Amino acid sequence: MEGFMYPNEVELQWSVLIVLYPFLTGLVAGAFILASLERIFRVEALKPTYRLALLTALAFLVVAPMPLQLHLGHPERSLEMYLTPHRSSAMAMFGFVYLWYLMAVLLMEIWLDYRKDIVILSRTATGLKRLFYKALALGSTNTSPTSLYVDDRVGWVITLIGIPSAFMLHGYVGFIFGSVKANPWWSTPLMPVVFLFSAMVSGIALVMLMYQLTSGLRERAVDMQCLDTIAKYLFYTFIIDFTLEMLDLIHRIYEADESFRSLDFMVHTKLFLSQIVLQIFLGTVAPLALLAVTQLVHLSINTRKRIYIVAGVCTLIGIFAMRWNVVIGGQLFSKSFLGYTTYKMGFVTREGLGPAIGLMILPFVILYVLIKLLPPWYKKLPAPDSAAD
Amino acid sequence: MVPLKDISHLLRMAAVFLVGLILFVVLRGAFLPKSFGKYGHYRGDALAEITARPIAYAGHQTCESCHPDVADSKAHGAHVQVNCESCHGPLAKHADDPTNLRPEKPDITHLCVRCHSENIAKPQGFPQVDAKEHSGGQLCDTCHHPHSPHFSEGAKK
Amino acid sequence: MNLSRRQLLYLLPAAAAAWEFVLAGTPEAAPTYHSAEHWWGMLLDVTKCIGCGGCVRACALENDVPDGYFRTWVERYHVDDFHIESPVVDSPGGAKEGFPQSTLTGGKNFFVPKFCNHCVDSPCTQVCPVGATFHTADGVVLVDQNYCVGCRYCIQACPYGCRYFHPTKNVADKCTLCYHRIVKGLTTACCESCPTGARQLADLKDPKDPIHTFLKTHSVQVLKPHLATGAKNFYNGLDGSVR
Numbered sequence: 038m039e040g041f042m043y044p045n046e047v048e049l050q051w052s053v054l055i056v057l058y059p060f061l062t063g064l065v066a067g068a069f070i071l072a073s074l075e076r077i078f079r080v081e082a083l084k085p086t087y088r089l090a091l092l093t094a095l096a097f098l099v100v101a102p103m104p105l106q107l108h109l110g111h112p113e114r115s116l117e118m119y120l121t122p123h124r125s126s127a128m129a130m131f132g133f134v135y136l137w138y139l140m141a142v143l144l145m146e147i148w149l150d151y152r153k154d155i156v157i158l159s160r161t162a163t164g165l166k167r168l169f170y171k172a173l174a175l176g177s178t179n180t181s182p183t184s185l186y187v188d189d190r191v192g193w194v195i196t197l198i199g200i201p202s203a204f205m206l207h208g209y210v211g212f213i214f215g216s217v218k219a220n221p222w223w224s225t226p227l228m229p230v231v232f233l234f235s236a237m238v239s240g241i242a243l244v245m246l247m248y249q250l251t252s253g254l255r256e257r258a259v260d261m262q263c264l265d266t267i268a269k270y271l272f273y274t275f276i277i278d279f280t281l282e283m284l285d286l287i288h289r290i291y292e293a294d295e296s297f298r299s300l301d302f303m304v305h306t307k308l309f310l311s312q313i314v315l316q317i318f319l320g321t322v323a324p325l326a327l328l329a330v331t332q333l334v335h336l337s338i339n340t341r342k343r344i345y346i347v348a349g350v351c352t353l354i355g356i357f358a359m360r361w362n363v364v365i366g367g368q369l370f371s372k373s374f375l376g377y378t379t380y381k382m383g384f385v386t387r388e389g390l391g392p393a394i395g396l397m398i399l400p401f402v403i404l405y406v407l408i409k410l411l412p413p414w415y416k417k418l419p420a421p422d423s424a425a426d
Numbered sequence: 427m428v429p430l431k432d433i434s435h436l437l438r439m440a441a442v443f444l445v446g447l448i449l450f451v452v453l454r455g456a457f458l459p460k461s462f463g464k465y466g467h468y469r470g471d472a473l474a475e476i477t478a479r480p481i482a483y484a485g486h487q488t489c490e491s492c493h494p495d496v497a498d499s500k501a502h503g504a505h506v507q508v509n510c511e512s513c514h515g516p517l518a519k520h521a522d523d524p525t526n527l528r529p530e531k532p533d534i535t536h537l538c539v540r541c542h543s544e545n546i547a548k549p550q551g552f553p554q555v556d557a558k559e560h561s562g563g564q565l566c567d568t569c570h571h572p573h574s575p576h577f578s579e580g581a582k583k
Numbered sequence: 584m585n586l587s588r589r590q591l592l593y594l595l596p597a598a599a600a601a602w603e604f605v606l607a608g609t610p611e612a613a614p615t616y617h618s619a620e621h622w623w624g625m626l627l628d629v630t631k632c633i634g635c636g637g638c639v640r641a642c643a644l645e646n647d648v649p650d651g652y653f654r655t656w657v658e659r660y661h662v663d664d665f666h667i668e669s670p671v672v673d674s675p676g677g678a679k680e681g682f683p684q685s686t687l688t689g690g691k692n693f694f695v696p697k698f699c700n701h702c703v704d705s706p707c708t709q710v711c712p713v714g715a716t717f718h719t720a721d722g723v724v725l726v727d728q729n730y731c732v733g734c735r736y737c738i739q740a741c742p743y744g745c746r747y748f749h750p751t752k753n754v755a756d757k758c759t760l761c762y763h764r765i766v767k768g769l770t771t772a773c774c775e776s777c778p779t780g781a782r783q784l785a786d787l788k789d790p791k792d793p794i795h796t797f798l799k800t801h802s803v804q805v806l807k808p809h810l811a812t813g814a815k816n817f818y819n820g821l822d823g824s825v826r
Contacts, residue, residue: 041672043697043744044653050735050748110733110753117713117732119450120458123467128736129712140443152435175442177435184432191436218810219706219742295668372744373826375672459730468717472727479763482645483772508778512637516644516772541635541778546685547659547692548633552779 040376047378049368052388054104056364057396059210059232060357061101066207066233067240068094069143069199074270076196082266088413089251090244091147096404098139104396107387127213138206142199148173149192151411153180169410207236214363221296222367227285234278239356241271242324246349249342251408261338265331268345271352272328279321282359299374307369307377312362320355324348482516485509489517492524496573503574504553513537513572538566616766618721622788623760624815625774626797627696629822631781634659634694636681638773638782642698643679645761645772652747653677654758655698655773660824663690667824695818695825696782698773699724699745699758700806703813707737707746716755722787722815723760731755742810760784787815 038047072090075083106112119136122129148155156178159170208229214220215228245267252259289297304312327348331341365380383389464470486509490497493510500506511517513532520527544554555561561568569577634657642648642655656677662670671687678694685692701724708716708724715731718724726737731754738746738755749756761771769775770784785794797803797819804821805814818825 041658041674044656044674044677045738045747046744048748050738105734108734110735110748111731114713114730114732116453116457117715117730120454121462121467121714123711123714125709126712126736128710128734132712140446145439148439175435175438177438179431179435181432183428184435187428187433187436213736217706217710217740219740368739372742373672375670375826462714465720466717467714469714469727469730472717472725472730473719475727475729476725476759477763477766479646481764481767481769483641483764483769483775485764485769485775505778507780509775511641512776512778516641540637540681541633543681544684545634545682546688547661547682547694549630549693552633554633 038376038378040371041373042371042376042378043373046368046371049365049378049380051364051368052108052380053361053365053382053390053393054108054388054396056357056360057104057393058101059207059236059364060239060360061097061104061396061400062210063207063232063236063356063360064240064243065094065098065101065143066203067237067242068097068244069203069240070237071241071244071267071270073196073200073203076193077200080266082260082262085260085263086244086248086267088150088411089247089408090240091143091150092407092411092413093244093247093404094240095143095147096400096407098135098143099403100396100400102135103399104393107392107396127209127216131209131213134202134205134209138199138202142195142202146192146195146199147411149188149195152188153185154411156180166410204233208233214367219372220367221294222300222370223363225285227281231278231281231285234274234281235356235359237274238271238278239353241267241274242349242352242356245271245345246353247404249346255414259342261341264345265341268328268331268341268348271348272325272332275321275325275328275352279325282321296374299370303366303370303377307379308362308366311358312366315358316355316362319351320358324351324355327351481518483511484516484518484521486511488521492521499571499573503576505573505575534565534567534572538570538572542566616768618719618766620788621721621765621786623701623722623765624785624787624794624817625760625771626783626785626794626803627816627818628781628783629693629695629818629820631779632657632694632696633779633781634678634682635778636678637776637778638696639677639679641772641776642758645764646759648756649750652750652756653679654745654756655696657682658695658697658825659685659692660695660822661685661687661690661692662822662824667822670824670826672826691822693820693822695821696773697743697745697806698816699760700743700812700814700816701758701760703815705812706740706742706810710736710740712736719762723762723765724757725759725762726755726757728752728754728756742807742812743814785817 068090071083072087072094074080075087106115109115118129118132122132124130152174155170155174157180159167159174159178162170211229211232214223214232215225217223245264248264248267249259289300324347327344330336331344336344368378369380370377383391385391459469459471461470461472462468465473489510496510500508514529515532517529520529539557542554542557544556548554557566566572636657638655639653639657646654648654656674656679658672658674659678659682660670660672673682675682682694701722703718703722705718705724708718711717712734713730713732715727716724716737717727728749733748733753733755735748735755738748741757746755746757748754761769761773764771765784771782774782774784783794786792787794794817798817801819803817803819805812805817806821806825807814
């Protein structure tokens with residue numbers, strides 16, 4: 038500890054797992070919004086990534102509560118958040134936003150879009166898998182054009198509802214921090230908006246990378262029109278995100294309230310690597326510059342693909358760094374504005390780096406399983422029977 | 427109108443949601459603590475649990491009820507407002523069983539300096555000394571009886 | 584003295600009333616206490632605090648506060664001349680063993696005891712997701728240790744740093760205003776052991792409580808008034824440099 042801190046402030050309360058959690062939910066919101074661009078706004082070029090984006094969102098959404106459970110002092114009591122939610126608590130209300138988004142939006146949308154394939158697979162698969170598909174189809178075997186049309190319309194409505202739901206999903210996480218008046222690093226009305234746009238940036242970058250990765254593994258050509266469109270949306274969203282973060286920064290520097298000197302010192306010393314180097318330069322300026330080049334200059338396909346990979350990876354590092362700077366940074370300085378502490382991150386502890394890495398890898402494992410069970414690529418499946426059973 | 431068979435899968439899904447909702451209501455009935463909401467958005471039983479905590483400091487009224495002579499000797503001295511347990515520590519257990527649980531006398535070497543060692547941040551009028559300069563190493567109670575601390579030779583009996 | 588408890592009960596009814604509740608482990612709450620008749624706060628007199636740390640020790644003993652964590656603590660301030668925006672502050676071990684002599688000379692120096700302000704509009708109860716921390720009808724903010732999930736949002740939301748995470752119970756914890764004592768007519772452990780009367784429990788609903796006269800005749804402040812928490816710890820003689 039340096040300087041003075043209130044005695045109970047020296048130990049950090051929210052660990053790297055709480056950094057991971059907004060990162061994961063942000064990827065969900067971003068991937069979903071990319072998918073909805075195709076469905077609602079008819080951006081046809083994005084069709085090849087529609088299903089991949091939805092499965093990615095699901096894989097990450099399922100893992101998202103796990104860092105929270107590991108963090109809770111009494112995870113066995115976590116059901117209380119659903120039994121006696123305190124309506125004034127953003128954290129409590131978020132439990133329902135999460136539940137709504139998972140059940141009524143994401144799972145429903147995936148189910149409706151895949152239903153025809155699920156029914157076909159329930160006939161063609163064998164053994165345990167067949168049982169799985171039958172259950173997933175809820176015993177229905179109807180693939181008539183009318184039923185598919187109904188699915189499409191209902192799915193459209195769900196996607197439409199899903200967009201504000203995705204905004205709520207991650208905007209709420211921003212509000213959980215932004216509404217804490219005790220912490221001037223967190224307390225700003227911009228927080229939900231910054232979180233949301235950085236979420237969109239991270240989600241789009243992830244889908245962009247996953248598309249290139251899966252295409253590479255399947256030895257299939259990448260649809261460049263699709264990839265270029267994703268990169269374009271990433272670029273535009275990034276500009277908005279960057280603008281918002283710069284607005285917050287400039288506002289703080291200009292107003293220079295009682296917290297400013299303490300926070301400024303913190304950013305230049307304790308957060309120098311994570312904020313200035315990783316979040317701003319490597320994570321924002323570099324990808325923006327790279328993407329700007331691809332938008333302004335005509336480059337070959339391979340060059341563009343390589344730039345997108347570099348930009349995508351830098352973006353994900355930058356957005357993770359942003360979550361780190363918010364969560365950890367918000368706890369490194371004293372609320373007396375007279376001192377600082379350090380974050381001692383364990384490795385093989387319940388809330389250490391080890392579990393965090395594990396929880397970062399787990400969504401990809403789940404995604405792999407999802408892709409195997411519900412292939413996003415249309416060519417794999419035989420044509421459906423025209424007669425409904 | 428769309429034929430029923432073409433939306434039957436949606437109705438099945440709606441049924442799944444309904445079952446989920448019913449399951450939630452049942453779970454809630456089973457797991458919700460009975461006293462929750464009795465006085466506000468919290469478990470009413472918590473108040474009784476919190477107030478049931480055992481007491482460690484008896485409070486000076488209790489001390490004085492058994493030791494009125496000490497209360498008298500303190501009454502006109504500078505320590506009149508210093509409660510017994512400030513120096514003697516928590517004594518509820520002693521008050522409960524006076525003959526069997528006799529407390530130890532506080533250690534004078536450390537007791538007095540905790541309040542009276544000089545410190546620039548203490549209020550100006552507060553009696554504070556550099557212990558070594560003040561007494562040349564003698565214990566405080568050589569000259570100051572803790573219950574009536576005004577200086578008197580041979581205070582220690 | 585070798586009086587039996589029964590003899591004393593006959594002698595001193597007042598003591599008897601207190602005595603009943605001094606018994607360790609009495610499971611029932613005081614039956615004659617009506618929370619709606621009370622509104623608890625505290626008066627802190629900075630001009631009287633000598634930084635002895637007696638309150639910190641008493642609180643730890645009365646409430647089994649774990650080592651290294653603090654339900655109350657004392658801060659020492661050193662303010663040089665007009666530089667009230669940059670005081671030098673310390674609180675070695677929360678002042679549990681008092682303070683060593685200051686190394687800084689000159690300027691203005693004083694002690695400030697701190698603990699939960701039992702705010703009327705507490706940000707901590709606002710953010711609790713499950714209702715484990717709450718207000719009582721008599722104005723005390725408490726934590727239900729058997730219901731808290733340990734999310735630590737309340738610890739983040741408290742502007743005063745008075746909450747901590749209990750290392751073995753894995754729940755949020757803080758000053759309870761010795762609720763188990765005040766409902767039985769006793770004062771808090773910290774007030775009981777304060778040698779100078781710098782800390783005094785106040786019942787803001789009791790017209791006979793001396794705090795009312797005190798508030799009329801002295802300039803008092805609360806900590807961080809700009810956050811509008813409705814803090815009920817009133818500080819006499821609080822300097823502008825206090826954070």
